[in-house]
Amino acid sequence: MITRLLVANRGEIARRVFATCRELGVETVAVHSDADADAPFVAEADQAVRLPGNTPAETYLRIELILDAARRAGADAVHPGYGFLAENAEFAAAVTDAGLTWVGPPAKAIAAMGDKMAAKALLVDAGVPMLPTWTDGDQVTDFPVLVKASAGGGGRGMRIVRDAAGLAEAVASARREAAAAFGDGTVFIERYVERGRHVEVQIFGDTHGSVVALGERDCSIQRRHQKIVEEAPAVAAPELRARLHEAAVAAGRAVDYAGAGTVEFLLAPTGEFFFLEMNTRLQVEHPVTEAVTGLDLVRLQLLVAEGAPLPLAATPPVDGHAIEVRLCAEDPAQGFRPATGVLHRFAVPGVTGEFAPTRGLRLDSGVVDGSTIGVHYDSMLAKLITWAPTRGEAARALAGALARAEFHGVATNRDLLVRVLRSREFGAAEVDTGFLERHDEVFAPLLPAEQVPLVALAAALAGAADRRATAPVLPGLPSGWRNVPAFPQVTRYAGPDGEIEVRYRLDRTGALAEWSSTSGTTGDPAADRTDPAPTGTAGPAGDAAxxxxxxxxxxxxxxxxxxxxxxxxxxxxxxxxxxxxxVDGPDGAASLTELPRFPLPTAELAAGSLLAPLPGTVTRVHVEVGRRVIAGELLLTLEAMKLEHPVLAPTDGVVAELPVPAGGQVETGAVLAVVNLEEDLR
Known part of the structure; x- marks a missing residue:
């Protein structure tokens, strides 16, 4: 039996595995990079071993370092989590060769499914339906197509191409991203199905020849081909569900599968479905399957790794409905640009359980208050999962919990997730992998722009109350009270849409006598509306009339x-x-930065300067100084959080400066390029 388990991973999946280990009495070992030294998963492990460095290539992708850590900590088993080395057949073989128990499928099965082209050829013989696939771009004649990484998943290395002109660059870009994420830049091309749904089947096998389907999940809501909303069961007719399960089990049996695995399919509007890939590991979205089946999939992984037979011989019955969202540190309105910084507060109300099957609201998080979000790993902060008797109830409960949560210090995709869950189309199960591309409305913040002045007023009043509470003299005076009450208090903030100035005046009783606000984005004094009525004031936020x-x-x-x-x-x-x-209010949340009354002078940037939105590495420079460019033209590529981010020319002009060469590291706010505007050249 397993007595001490090393998890060769980080973040919430390490915490998830540790939770089951504690329940089973298995000791735990964490490995961590320097950047993760103070992370929650490290503190929760019984032992922890440092992997010197920060990047995945220096740490979590180093097989020899992981094995040395297991030896030093006295571990007798290794769980790979997901990502990093989880689907690396060489790693699985090295673990077993070292005399350790591998908590995953056999290396042979990983290798068979890891080469996605070889996997397709193998599973055709097993009767699993396939999409047309090419390895040579010159062979492609029908568009649109999808370029995919052969060695990995998670949306990395994927590109949709709608015409022949964009194919070569898409293939090159996908190769670079795949090589950075998985250490293998091999890609292939397959037919892209419009309005397709991403439906996957959770399978489990044991070393006694059993392979069972544990139900299916719909993971169609995606950004950058990476899932952000997942649910179980999928909305599907019983006959279709049975065929999906049958095909998935056939795929597992074709490679003598053991352990947890997921067979992913693309479901066309016609009702046809096609094999996409098989993930030979535990999936990020496994909690929704746990919620509707009541099974602990990590516990099953450990039992199978110890040689025990599966405790079930057929697909278990499904109870209720579960939905999961991936909360990520990113700004959806800026092309899902990853966000970094300190997470000052991370609070979700109503959580009934963490890292284990539970009814109600479950939170699987890799972060806590005070966690630092850096650039070395992907942007997912946590998963929030809810179970309810019906799909509609689950969606409503999850949206409500997200809306009431407090995420302070780092931008997140929370508002997007809430709007998706509350949308009419999601409620009607009218979803597919292109959902976000067709629904711009879900990218709007929850807080309406007209409510920002009220939020700023609340911030200003709280600030005044705080100053009075900490005042060394006369703390009993009303907040904001002045000896000459005719003059208002003035506070300026940098807000979500630019600068906003709040003016307010309290009377001698501490009541709000009047207030107003002016937006720095317009500079229009006419927007300043004040009604000094005795009962209060009229602010900028008005009614429908x-x-x-x-x-x-x-x-x-x-x-x-x-x-x-x-x-x-x-x-x-x-x-x-x-x-x-x-500020978290009934209509949404906002982050404000109070501006100094007397700001210090700062260096003026050259006109046309393009600044780095976050720390990263300039991987490619596509233009040279002196070149004339048009608006939207690709200038350079910045890599951060395992993803490539294009830097585009904001207008027609000429490239005046390129201060950072390819391979250069930059911090947030660094000048990446300077483009002189066309009118400046005449």
Whole structure:
């Protein structure tokens, strides 16, 4: 039996495996990079071994370092998690050759499915339906097609190509990204199915010849070909479900599969389905299967690795519906640009369990308050999973939990996820892999722009209350009180849509006498609407008829502000970290930065400067100084969090500067290029 298990991974999957190990009485060993030294998964392990360095290539992808860590810690088994070396046949073989128990499928099965072209050829003979596939771009005559990495998944190395002109660059870009993510730049091309759904079947095998389907999942909501919303069971007719299960089991039996695996299919609008790939590991989305079956899949992995037979001989019955979302540190409105920084607060209300099957709301997180989000690994922070008797109830509960959660310090995709879950199309199960491309409305923030002034007012009032609470003298004076009350308090913030200035005045009783706000994005004083009525003020946020609301102050503390807006009380939670102010209200959340009253002078950037949006590496420079470019033309490519990010010319002009060469490292705000505008050249 396994007594001490090393998890060759990081983040939430390491914590997930450790949770089951604790329940079973198995000791745990973590390995960690220097960047992860203070991460929660390291603290939760019984032992931890440092892997010197930060990047995956220096640490989590080094087979010899992982095996040395297992030897030093006295581990007798290795669990690969997902990503990194999880589907590396060489690693699986090295673990078993070292006399350790490998918690995964046999190396032979990993190798068979790891080469996706060879896997397709093998499974055709098993009767699994396939899409047309090519390895040579010159052979492709019908478009659109999808370029895919042969050695990995997770959306990395994938490119949709709709005409022959873009194929060569898509293949080259996919090769670079695949090589960086998986150490193998091999790609292939297959037919792209419009409006297809991504449906996958969870299978499990043992060393006694059994292979069982544990149900299916719909993972069609994707960004950059990577899943962000997953659910079980998939909405499908019983006959289709049975055929999917049969094909998945056939794929598993074709390679004598043992352990957890997932067979992924593309379901066409016609009802046809085609094999995509087989993931020879535990999937990120396994919790939704656990929720509807009641099974602990990590426990099953450990039992199978110890040689025990599966405790079930057929597909278990499904109870209720489960939906999972992947919360990522990224900005969807900026092309899903990854975000970095310190996560000052990470709080989700109503969680009923973590890292184990549970009814209600489950949280599997790799982060906690104070975690630093860097650039070395992917952007996923956590998974939030909900179970309910019906699909509609599950979607509503999950959207509500996300909307009430507090994520402070790092931009996330929370608002996008809430809008997807609340959309009419998702409610009607009208989803496919192109959902996000067709629904621009889900990219809008939850907080309406017209509500930002109220949020800024709440931030200003909380700040004043905090200053009074910590004042060394006369702390009993009302917040914001002045000896000459005719003059308002003024606070300026950098907000989600630019600078916003809030002016407010309290009377001698501490009541809000009047307030107003001006947006720095317009600079239009006419937008400043004030009604100094005795009962409150009219602020910039109005009703449908354009009439400003009446606002009265009910309560103001450093962490909570309650405003009466046209007779409706609205409570705002306020969290301040230095100059940053995070406000969570009934309509959504906003992050504000209080600006100094007397800002220090700063160096002026050259006109046309393009700045790095986050730390990363310039992998390619596509133009040279002096070249005339057009708006939208690719200037250079920045790599961060395992993904490539194109830097495009903002306007027609001439490239004046390229200060960072290919291979250069940059920090946030570094100048990547300077493009002189066309009108400046005349």
């Amino acid at each position: 354009g009439q400003p609301p009446t606002v009265a102050l009910v309560e103001a503390t450093p962490h909570r502000v309650v405003l009466d807006v046209d007779g409706v009380r609205r409570a705002f939670r306020v969290h301040r970290v230095g100059a940053e102010v995070f």
